Amino acid sequence: MTNAFSLFSSLKDRIARHEARVATVGLGYVGLPLALTISEAGFPTTGLDLNEARVAAINAGERVISYFPEDRIRNAVAGGRFSATHDRTSLAGVDVILICVPTPLSPRREPDLSYVLRAAESIAEWLQPGQLVVLESTVWPGATATVVKPILESRGLRAGEDFFLAFSPEREDPGNHKFDTRSIPKVVGADDARSRELIDLFYSQIVTKTVPVSSLATAEAVKLAENSFRTVNIALVNEMKVAMEAMGVDVWEVVQAAATKPFGYMPFFPGPGIGGDCIPVSPAYLSWRAKDVGSAMPIVDLARTNNENAPDMIAGRVAVELSKHSRVPVTGARVLILGIAYKKDVEDTRVSPALAILKRLEAMGATCDFHDPYFPVMPLTRDDPDLAGRRSVPLTEEVVAGYDAVLVATDHSLVDYALVARVARLLLDTRNVFAARGLLPPAGRFVKI
Ligand SMILES: NC(=O)c1ccc[n+]([C@@H]2O[C@H](COP(=O)([O-])OP(=O)(O)OC[C@H]3O[C@@H](n4cnc5c(N)ncnc54)[C@H](O)[C@@H]3O)[C@@H](O)[C@H]2O)c1
Structure with a gap:
């Protein structure tokens, strides 16, 4: 059995048994509902955010997003399934890392991937063999493969072999009472078969429907097509x-x-x-x-x-x-x-x-x-x-x-x-x-x- 296959099989088993530990990087309008939904599906979940005040408010059970049910965060924290942190070293101890940081426009109105770059650099520092890294932030088609992947591989680990890399666009609609993170189908894409299988299996345990697509760039393009429409x-x-x-x-x-x-x-x-x-x-x-x-x-x-x-x-x-x-x-x-x-x-x-x-x-x-x-x-x-x-x-x-x-x-x-x-x-x-x-x-x- 090759090392890559055993890393893949081991993560697949942990995901299937809901034992995989998950971290979302960024606890904003997208990362926080996602982290809570994952923890509510039974996965031990940590949220990492640079904003210390937000981390403290979340750990205190405060309702930091007004359209959340009153006790949603409090219950998740009190139940021990979910906690927030600003300690990047926590990334070393998880199996699945989801990147949910902002992707604004620069003053010249061009894509500003600086938050994604910083998040990828933090993850690269603590990247462990067998982890699945998923970019959720909106980016242009090709960005995960040409911008994020080289950063993650900079310390010698290879995507698709030593660790797994996928893209799954966030479709969160703040304030929508009809559809929530769980009921909105999740598009999942990767450039290699193992990463594709893992991301599909992971989100199948959490949301009502997954929509696998053939590549990272396709999944990235889906989000841009929806919003451009x-x-x-x-x-x-x-x-x-x-x-x-x-x-x-x-x-x-x-x-x-x-x-x-x-x-x-x-x-x-x-x-x-x-x-x-x-x-x-x-x-x-x-x-x-x-x-x-x-x-x-x-x-x-x-x-x-x-x-x-x-x-x-x-x-x-x-x-x-x-x-x-x-x-x-x-x-x-x-x-x-x-x-x-x-x-x-x-x-x-x-x-x-x-x-x-x-x-x-x-x-x-x-x-x-x-x-x-x-x-x-x-x-x-x-x-x-x-x-x-x-x-x-x-x-x-x-x-x-x-x-x-x-x-x-x-x-x-x-x-x-x-x-x-x-x-x-x-x-x-x-x-x-x-x-x-x-x-x-x-x-x-x-x-x-
Ligand atoms: N808000 C929406 O309705 C929505 C919907 C779908 C997709 N998106 C996309 O999702 C992404 C995230 O958007 P959002 O609205 O959640 O942003 P946000 O500004 O609400 O939250 C981002 C969070 O990330 C944290 N952060 C930034 N850099 C970090 C780092 N290096 N490490 C840890 N934490 C870090 C910030 O402190 C902030 O709390 C963007 O790409 C956005 O386009 C947003």
Whole structure:
């Protein structure tokens, strides 16, 4: 029996018996739910994160992600199946390592794999024969094989023989109550048969369905295809919104009716732009890699540009509606923004279009405040450090009536829209929240934009 085969068989047995010890590197919006799901499936799991405050909060059982059930982290920690650490040496004692670190864009809007490189370097330092390493972070097709693998092999161990290497894209959808980490099918890919078998076996024990694909690059490309599809469709529906408004047609009604077609159509709704660390990023990775191999993605690029311009278009529209309905110039106007998170019912403002609108309106001379039930105080973010510390205003009739306009940027469920509809002087809705709730203020002070 070769050494490679015995390492493979031994890990396969431990996975099948749920005895394999697992570490996720990165305990963010992706790594933490994944680590908890794995520990809930019966595997002893450790989460490694550089952020010591987050590690301490998790070990104290705090609910660090608001849409988690109250006691999910507490139960996992108290049950002894899961713990967090910032000690990299813990990687030496595990069987499966999952990399879930950020993959943002650089200031030049190109792929920034620096977090992945650092994580791979830490793993290489402690890499043991027989371990399975899985990259989950979004990367361009080819990155695991040409960027991560050489780092892991730098101390002499060989992928597919001494250790195993796979890619499995994260499909986490924060705040989605219908699908969670366990019920979302997991795409798994590797360049050698042993790694492919191990990653498939591992995730078969954890999620309801695995989707094996033939290579690392295919699995990497799946994620970019999914997010580029969303990007293009969001740009398309926002374009349709403008054109249909000029035709006197409500695009939300159109999309809802079109969605009744049982095949060939998937609804996307208009909004103020895209946010988070996923949808705005993946298509840029795809387009960058296409250029790198001498190809191009002009449709994706146009959609990205349209989406990036969406917040500016909304800010411009706020100025127009203030002038048209209230004869108030945007310079000096007071605007209340409802919702600063990038999407409904999550506490995440990364790349949020609401913040881009706020900054644009202020650059035009308006004074902006915000109300967000998830943010009593504006957090410090990489893109908008200057906004940190601003406070959410209370949503009372008196407060709302004090603004020239109220702009719905994020459609959080925990907002009293009836109160807002009653007293707002001018109500500008980018999310169709009022019509969806049967709250339709008089046309003179209400516009869907
Ligand atoms: N958030 C989403 O909805 C989502 C969905 C699908 C895929 N993704 C992808 O998953 C990846 C992770 O995204 P996220 O939203 O979880 O990021 P995040 O910023 O929420 O979390 C990343 C965590 O990794 C930690 N970290 C960074 N470098 C580290 C290192 N070297 N060692 C240990 N910990 C380290 C950070 O402290 C942070 O807690 C990205 O590639 C992203 O594109 C995100």
